[in-house]
Amino acid sequence: MLVDDLRGRAIGFLKRYPRFYRRLHGFPPVRANLVHPHLHVWQIWGGTLNVMRHCGLARSMGADAALVTPSGKNTYGRFNVVDVPYVGWSDIRADDLVVVPDFASELVNRLEGPVIVYLQNPQLVYNNYDYMSSRVTLWTDSPFMVDVCRSILPGREVPIVPNIVDPVTFPYRPQSEREPVVFAFPRKGPEYIEATQEEYTRLGGKHFRFELIHGLSLFELAKAMQRPQVFLASAEIEGCALPPQESMACGMVVVGKSARGANFAMEHRRTAMVAETPQEAAQCLRELEDLALRDSIARRARELISRYFPENEPTALWRSTLARCGIAYAPNLVGYHRQYERTARQYS
Numbered sequence: 001m002l003v004d005d006l007r008g009r010a011i012g013f014l015k016r017y018p019r020f021y022r023r024l025h026g027f028p029p030v031r032a033n034l035v036h037p038h039l040h041v042w043q044i045w046g047g048t049l050n051v052m053r054h055c056g057l058a059r060s061m062g063a064d065a066a067l068v069t070p071s072g073k074n075t076y077g078r079f080n081v082v083d084v085p086y087v088g089w090s091d092i093r094a095d096d097l098v099v100v101p102d103f104a105s106e107l108v109n110r111l112e113g114p115v116i117v118y119l120q121n122p123q124l125v126y127n128n129y130d131y132m133s134s135r136v137t138l139w140t141d142s143p144f145m146v147d148v149c150r151s152i153l154p155g156r157e158v159p160i161v162p163n164i165v166d167p168v169t170f171p172y173r174p175q176s177e178r179e180p181v182v183f184a185f186p187r188k189g190p191e192y193i194e195a196t197q198e199e200y201t202r203l204g205g206k207h208f209r210f211e212l213i214h215g216l217s218l219f220e221l222a223k224a225m226q227r228p229q230v231f232l233a234s235a236e237i238e239g240c241a242l243p244p245q246e247s248m249a250c251g252m253v254v255v256g257k258s259a260r261g262a263n264f265a266m267e268h269r270r271t272a273m274v275a276e277t278p279q280e281a282a283q284c285l286r287e288l289e290d291l292a293l294r295d296s297i298a299r300r301a302r303e304l305i306s307r308y309f310p311e312n313e314p315t316a317l318w319r320s321t322l323a324r325c326g327i328a329y330a331p332n333l334v335g336y337h338r339q340y341e342r343t344a345r346q347y348s
Contacts, residue, residue, distance in 0.1 A: 046242035047120035049081060049218065050141075051101055053164035054118075056082035057310050058318050063327050068092065081169075081218050097325050105129050108136060114325060119158065121239035122148045122262075131156055141240045144261035162313040163240050165305055169222045170250040172302055175294045181228035182285070183252070185243065186212045189234030192257070195278035196232065200285050207289040225250050229294060232281065233272075238262035244272070245308060248301035253294050255284045271301040 052067065059065035065084060069075055072088030092098060094112040102119045108129035119125050119140040131138065131153050138158040140149055149158040184193045197210050208230065216224065225231075231247035233256030238244075241262045244254045248265065254272040257263065266272035273288065275281035288294050307313050 046240045047101060047118070049242060050120060050163055050240050051099060051118060052080070052082045052084075053166065053310075054099065054314070054318070056084055057164060057314055058322070059084050061315070061318055061322060063318075063322055068098070097321075097327075102126070105131075116321075119145060119149055122237055124239075125149055125152045127152055142238075142262045142264055144259070144264075145239070161317050162308045163242060163245060164310055164314045165242070165245050165249045165308040167249055167306070167309050169218065170225065170246045172249065172251045173226050174251060175229055175253070175291060175298050178229045178251070179227045180207050180209065182208045182210045182230040182232050182255075183213055183225065183228045183247075184210060184232040184234055186214055189236055189257070192234040192236075192278055192281075193232060196234075196281040196285075199278050199282035203282050203286055205282065205286050205289070208285055222246075222250070225252060228252055230255055230285065230288060232256050233259070233263055233266070235259050241265075245305050248272070248298075248305040249309075251298045251302060253288060253297050254301065255281055255288065265301075265304055267304075269297070271297060271304050273297070 055065045055067055066087045067074075067082075067084055068087055068089060068091075070089050072086050072091060074080055074086050092111065097114045097116065098111055099116045099118055100107055100111075102117065102121055102124040105117050105126050106128040108115050108117060108131075114135050114137070116137045116139055117129075117131070119138060122145060125145075125148055130136065132155060138149065138153065138156055139161045140146055140158045141160060141163055143160070146158055146160060149156075186193060193210070193212070200208065210232075211228065213221065213224065225247065229252065231244065231252045231254050233244045233254055235241075235257060236259065238259035239262065241259060244256075244263050245265060247254050248271065254263075254266060255275055256266075256273075257276055258266055258274055263272075266274050268274040273281075273284035275284045288297075
């Protein structure tokens with residue numbers, strides 16, 4: 001335990017100096033000793049949320065599913081989203097089905113049993129493992145990512161599997177009960193956000209005010225997303241594109257970039273307002289000052305994104321996956337949602 005604590009703290013310190021950190025973990029002996037440097041984390045991104053939710057869903061269906069960390073401890077704290085057990089890397093058994101995130105794909109060759117490599121980020125798709133092996137299954141999440149995977153992993157078909165969007169954490173709230181606020185993530189396309197604000201003001205827009213959001217846990221973010229009328233999708237490139245989908249689930253109208261096709265749920269004036277430039281985004285915001293338009297888009301978007309609610313396509317995916325692996329299952333969505341409720345009470 002002491003070794004893991006010291007190792008984790010050392011990695012946290014080194015991450016303050018990203019250039020040195022990247023060079024250091026480029027050495028094979030260092031990577032071997034750390035299992036994988038990026039598995040030592042204290043925050044999560046959309047792709048990690050997806051892995052956690054899939055783990056929770058598989059466990060609710062009767063699988064003995066757990067999250068794996070180098071030490072077997074929960075290092076996520078308030079950023080954790082499911083109430084499932086944690087196991088250490090050394091506890092993985094030869095016959096375990098292991099879902100490996102894209103950034104750690106080199107670990108595949110160190111595993112003996114069946115593996116699913118979940119490819120969710122276009123900048124983290126590597127061919128540093130035997131991806132043609134019959135024991136390796138590849139998953140991805142959008143048509144854009146399929147093209148990326150085909151270019152880097154030729155010879156393998158990579159199916160699109162559903163993200164999991166949680167309607168309990170992100171409950172629907174109608175536009176008529178929301179405030180004239182535009183949410184935006186400044187770490188994604190800050191220039192686009194700033195230019196949209198300026199152009200909206202230039203066009204005489206006075207209905208919306210902008211709020212920049214950063215550093216919230218999932219449950220803090222979900223609570224905050226009950227207020228705004230609009231989410232500004234500002235990223236040039238997206239991986240699993242969860243924020244726009246969660247915005248659709250809770251009743252916000254999404255305005256912004258298609259992220260080269262990653263935001264494929266955005267259909268202009270039907271489920272979202274597609275705006276590849278700040279000028280287009282500002283014009284869309286002027287149009288969305290109309291409550292009737294916002295309301296119609298928000299309702300259609302919620303209906304579309306419900307396909308990703310746990311009881312729909314995600315359950316079908318895990319039903320077929322567990323059956324293929326010979327694992328008995330019995331869907332229990334009440335148990336799945338209770339995982340979120342317990343975790344939300346603990347970390348909200």
